[in-house]
Amino acid sequence: MADAPTPPGSQPATSPQIGVDEWVKRSGERITGPGGIVGGSLRLATRTPPAVLLALFVGLACVIPVLTSNGYVIGVDADTMLYVLLAVGLNVAVGWAGLLDLGYVAFYGFAAYFYAELSSAHYNLHWPTWQSVPLVVAATILLGFVLALPSRRLSGDYLAIVTLFFLEIFNNFTSNGYAWDWLGFGAKHDITGGPTGINNVDPFRVFGHKLTNSPTDYVWVAAAGFTVVAILFAFVNKSRTGRAWRALREDQLAAEVMGIPVKWLMLLAVAVGAGVAGFAGAVNGAYYQGVFPDTFMFPLLITIYAMVILGGAGSLGGVVFGAVVVNVLLEILRTPYQARWVFYAAVLIGILAKVRPWRLLAAFLVATAAFGVIVNEIVGALWARGVAGPIAVGPTSYAKTGFFATLLRHWMVLPAKTYTDANYAYGNYAFVLAIVLVLASTVVTGWRRWALLVPTLWVAAFAWENTLIEQAPTTRPLLLGVILIVLMATRPAGLFGQTRVEVV
Amino acid sequence: MATPMLELRDLTVSFGGLTAVDKLNLEVGENEIVSLIGPNGAGKTTVLNLITGVQKPDSGDIFLGGESVVGLAPHKITQRGIARTFQSLRLFLNMTVKENVMAAQYGHTRATIVEQMLQLPRARREEREINAFAEEKLAFFGERLMGYRWDQPAYSLSYANRRRLEIARATATRPRVLLLDEPAAGMNPVETHEIAELIGKLRTEGGFTILLIEHDMHVVESISDRVVALDHGVKIAEGTFEQVATDPRVVEAYLGTKAAATK
Numbered sequence: 001m002a003d004a005p006t007p008p009g010s011q012p013a014t015s016p017q018i019g020v021d022e023w024v025k026r027s028g029e030r031i032t033g034p035g036g037i038v039g040g041s042l043r044l045a046t047r048t049p050p051a052v053l054l055a056l057f058v059g060l061a062c063v064i065p066v067l068t069s070n071g072y073v074i075g076v077d078a079d080t081m082l083y084v085l086l087a088v089g090l091n092v093a094v095g096w097a098g099l100l101d102l103g104y105v106a107f108y109g110f111a112a113y114f115y116a117e118l119s120s121a122h123y124n125l126h127w128p129t130w131q132s133v134p135l136v137v138a139a140t141i142l143l144g145f146v147l148a149l150p151s152r153r154l155s156g157d158y159l160a161i162v163t164l165f166f167l168e169i170f171n172n173f174t175s176n177g178y179a180w181d182w183l184g185f186g187a188k189h190d191i192t193g194g195p196t197g198i199n200n201v202d203p204f205r206v207f208g209h210k211l212t213n214s215p216t217d218y219v220w221v222a223a224a225g226f227t228v229v230a231i232l233f234a235f236v237n238k239s240r241t242g243r244a245w246r247a248l249r250e251d252q253l254a255a256e257v258m259g260i261p262v263k264w265l266m267l268l269a270v271a272v273g274a275g276v277a278g279f280a281g282a283v284n285g286a287y288y289q290g291v292f293p294d295t296f297m298f299p300l301l302i303t304i305y306a307m308v309i310l311g312g313a314g315s316l317g318g319v320v321f322g323a324v325v326v327n328v329l330l331e332i333l334r335t336p337y338q339a340r341w342v343f344y345a346a347v348l349i350g351i352l353a354k355v356r357p358w359r360l361l362a363a364f365l366v367a368t369a370a371f372g373v374i375v376n377e378i379v380g381a382l383w384a385r386g387v388a389g390p391i392a393v394g395p396t397s398y399a400k401t402g403f404f405a406t407l408l409r410h411w412m413v414l415p416a417k418t419y420t421d422a423n424y425a426y427g428n429y430a431f432v433l434a435i436v437l438v439l440a441s442t443v444v445t446g447w448r449r450w451a452l453l454v455p456t457l458w459v460a461a462f463a464w465e466n467t468l469i470e471q472a473p474t475t476r477p478l479l480l481g482v483i484l485i486v487l488m489a490t491r492p493a494g495l496f497g498q499t500r501v502e503v504v
Numbered sequence: 505m506a507t508p509m510l511e512l513r514d515l516t517v518s519f520g521g522l523t524a525v526d527k528l529n530l531e532v533g534e535n536e537i538v539s540l541i542g543p544n545g546a547g548k549t550t551v552l553n554l555i556t557g558v559q560k561p562d563s564g565d566i567f568l569g570g571e572s573v574v575g576l577a578p579h580k581i582t583q584r585g586i587a588r589t590f591q592s593l594r595l596f597l598n599m600t601v602k603e604n605v606m607a608a609q610y611g612h613t614r615a616t617i618v619e620q621m622l623q624l625p626r627a628r629r630e631e632r633e634i635n636a637f638a639e640e641k642l643a644f645f646g647e648r649l650m651g652y653r654w655d656q657p658a659y660s661l662s663y664a665n666r667r668r669l670e671i672a673r674a675t676a677t678r679p680r681v682l683l684l685d686e687p688a689a690g691m692n693p694v695e696t697h698e699i700a701e702l703i704g705k706l707r708t709e710g711g712f713t714i715l716l717i718e719h720d721m722h723v724v725e726s727i728s729d730r731v732v733a734l735d736h737g738v739k740i741a742e743g744t745f746e747q748v749a750t751d752p753r754v755v756e757a758y759l760g761t762k763a764a765a766t767k
Contacts, residue, residue: 232621239620239627240606240613240634243599247607250596257556259582259611259677268617500598501659 045317045496053317054230061223065216078215078287080327081222082280087307087323088229088316089276094305095313096242097269098249100156102301103147103163106170107274109296111140111281113174113192116291119202122193129204133282140278144271152263155252167301174293197292204286211286218287225279233316236272245269299477303330306484312497321496326480333476336469342479343464347457350486360450367454372411375458379413389414391465412465419470427467434460507570509534509713510555510586510681515564517554524550526737527564532681537707537714539724541748542734543757548717549591551734552683555715556588557581568681583611587679589670591686591717595658602654604669605638608676641676644710645702664695671702675710682712688720700726721749733757 045053061081065074086108093101118125118132127135151162178194181187192198203211204221211217236242247255248262256262285291303326311322333339355361380387391405391414415426437456441449468475493499508531515528524547532538540548553559555566557578566574573581587608596604613634615627642649645668653661658669667687674682687703688696700723706712718724724731724745731748733741735757741748748754 235623236617236620239631240610240615241617241620243603243607244610246599246603247596247610250598251594253558254590254594254596255607256578257558257582257588258608258673259579259587260607261577261579261610272617498598501657502597 042496050234050317054227057320058223058227062220065219071215074219075215076328076331078218078222080324081219081226082284082287083304083307083323083327084320085222085226085229085276085280085283086304087311087319088226088233089273089280090304090308091313091316091319092233092245092273092276093269094308095315095319096237096249097245097266099266099269100160101163101270101273102160103166103170104273104277104304105296105298105301106147106167107140107144107277108281108284108300109170109174109291109293110143111136111278112285112291112296113198113281114139115282115285116198116201117191119285120198120200122190122198126202129206129286133204133279136282137275137278140281141271141275144274145267148267148270152266167298171293171297174296192293193291195293197290199290201285201289201291203289204283213287213289215287218283221286222280222283225283229276229279230316230320237316241265241268302477303480306480309494310484310487312494314498315494315496318494318496322494329483330476330480333479334472336472339469339472339475339479340464343469344461346483347461364450364454368457369411371454372458372461376410376413385416387413388416389418389465412461414465418466422470424467424470427463427465430459430466431463431468434463506534508532508567509536509569510715511567512551512555513565513567515551515554515561515566517550517559517561524737525554525561528734528737528739530732530739532713532715534713535707535711536729537703537716537727539716539718539728539731539745540734541718541721541724541731541754542740545736546734546757547737548734549685550737552588552685552715552717555581555683556586579611582677582679585678585680586683587674587677587681588683589667589674589685589687591689593666593670595666595669595673597659598657600655601649601658601661601669602635602638602642604658604673605641605676606634608673609634609637609678612678638676641672644675644705645672664691667691667699668702671706675706675712680713682706682710682714684714684716684718686717686719688718688723696720696723699723703727725749 061077064077068074086104089107090101090104093099093104115132115136117123118127118135119129120126147163147166151159154162174192174197175195177192178190179188180191182189203213204217205211206221211221244255244260244265247258247260248265252262284295304323307322307326308319309322310326311320312318329342332342351361351364355364376387387409391408391412415423417423418426434456437452437459441452441456444452468478487494491497510530510532512528512530515525515530516523517525528551530538530551540551542548550559554561555573557573557576557580561574564574565572568581568584568586571584573584573586576584596607599607613630615624615630618624619627639654642654648665648668649672653665658666661669667690671682671684671687674684684703688699691699703714703716703723704727707714716724716728728745730743731741731745732739733748733751733754735753740753740757741751743751
């Protein structure tokens with residue numbers, strides 16, 4: 001006897017019938033979200049209670065100085081915690097209230113300078129930390145209000161331009177404020193120390209205990225500050241002010257008409273964010289025992305923005321994650337042999353993740369490998385010096401050992417003495433050629449694009465090996481930019497950001 | 505006669521050389537439903553913008569319960585008791601349904617940011633209150649905006665439900681006067697009928713005074729106590745629906761002089 005067809009309505013109670021309200025209600029169960037390792041860890045991160053995540057993160061940051069005695073690693077830890085604070089502060093205006101505030105770094109710089117002036121021989125003031133830090137934070141909050149006041153009627157691009165203008169004024173003031181002539185009375189005052197900044201700034205003194213200049217102490221100071229800020233901000237975010245900030249991010253006019261004082265909330269968002277920058281600035285001054293005008297300039301602003309955007313503007317956990325990833329990545333890229341790992345791993349992971357079906361993937365990998373080997377053989381036959389360069393990996397500079405090194409030597413072309421003579425001409429040409437090839441591959445379609453991508457990859461790798469890897473200061477922002485572009489193309493809202501819908 | 509809930513007196517505004525609203529006088533009594541009709545570009549939405557403070561009048565005055573509200577910031581006017589919906593929906597699309605309604609109660613909470621940061625008693629109590637109030641406001645719409653929909657983002661709602669949510673959000677500001685800008689626009693006949701019933705319910709159960717802009721004459725006819733017709737910013741007729749609908753100037757404004765002549 002054949003199985004009777006399942007009569008309608010006899011489906012298990014766990015799967016509601018299509019079309020009824022119950023089916024709509026439980027739509028969330030059918031959404032799978034991103035799969036694989038990335039999706040799994042994203043889900044795990046979003047399901048874990050925020051308090052647990054906070055404890056884990058702060059615990060990890062504080063435990064690193066105990067586990068290792070490597071001063072460099074601890075220094076990166078301290079820097080990262082400072083960046084985390086800055087990113088969380090910027091997130092208030094940018095992520096929550098949706099204000100494009102480009103003057104943020106000026107608050108950080110102002111606080112660092114103010115702390116330095118209260119705690120150094122510059123004015124011969126040596127305030128105790130429990131007095132100077134609260135004053136610095138309060139003054140920075142006040143500055144936030146004052147600077148936001150003239151721009152409170154602005155939004156979007158106009159706000160960005162005006163706030164950027166404030167940052168430029170601040171930079172000019174710190175660089176040139178060593179001979180300030182009050183109202184033209186002729187007496188010159190040294191306010192900011194000029195290009196050399198203010199040196200020999202006192203470290204923090206906490207409960208009668210004077211902190212050393214070791215980064216370990218400041219890891220703990222920054223971690224304690226971050227814990228407080230994270231808890232306070234999490235509460236604000238779910239209260240009336242957080243909701244009002246989100247409302248004005250969505251629609252300023254509608255928010256105003258719904259009884260929300262939009263201009264006041266804009267001031268508040270800038271000022272609250274400035275408060276965090278104020279604390280971070282004081283820590284900065286004490287940690288580095290000096291403040292310098294070059295620190296608080298546009299590149300720092302871009303870095304903090306990159307952290308907020310990469311992590312997902314508006315998500316507290318996201319921007320913390322973004323700050324950690326970006327700062328650690330920038331540190332890794334500082335050393336060529338580490339940077340090489342990041343480069344090839346990123347390219348390979350990108351190919352493995354995006355190229356489907358697997359036949360195409362296999363063909364593409366074989367073709368790319370073959371292309372390099374053939375070029376290597378041809379160049380080697382025609383011009384022996386052309387392949388004699390010291391390509392390798394490993395902590396000892398350019399040691400020619402290991403499987404990856406052997407592989408790379410037979411695939412890549414690096415003329416002898418490229419690094420020692422600083423002859424980057426080939427690499428620079430290849431860099432331009434790689435950009436041209438990338439642009440060309442966006443025009444062609446189908447199999448031609450795949451065929452074009454093979455030499456594109458190789459030429460990009462050639463540029464990497466022949467010039468970029470040796471020029472870390474240029475390469476770091478470049479790679480950061482590439483990572484951001486790729487991320488924005490795949491996840492426009494950032495790693496942990498909520499995907500926003502504008503008009504539907 | 506008692507003081508009208510909402511009164512416009514000689515309200516005038518012009519944009520460049522164009523007088524959008526010209527010496528408009530309008531009274532809306534307490535618990536009354538008045539419809540504002542007129543062809544496109546007659547100045548109806550401009551009147552709403554003037555009342556809510558989004559635009560400032562050149563001259564004239566606006567009274568809410570006898571007090572002038574001209575010149576106040578829009579959020580102050582809302583807190584005094586005038587709320588509106590938008591013809592082109594302006595929800596907080598990426599916030600949840602309940603958050604939309606809770607956000608509109610900002611003016612009725614007082615906890616400072618420090619109290620919120622430390623979760624002091626007043627902040628927690630207010631949060632509980634506006635949460636309960638938001639649920640009550642959403643329950644007004646029956647099953648439409650209830651249950652699981654509370655936690656869904658507003659953009660996931662259907663068009664008709666977004667219109668309902670706009671009304672719910674406006675009522676959450678605890679207004680005395682509700683200004684509805686084409687609540688039935690883009691709705692099918694069944695939904696239009698529901699909206700008309702809903703507006704009646706807003707008056708009887710909610711106790712609101714309602715000024716309504718509407719193009720759908722079935723809605724206007726079924727719920728209006730009085731109808732005011734505008735053309736080129738000038739009031740051309742006022743009275744019951746029958747009086748206004750048969751007024752030759754109204755017919756002329758909608759259909760042109762020739763049609764009026766043949767009628």
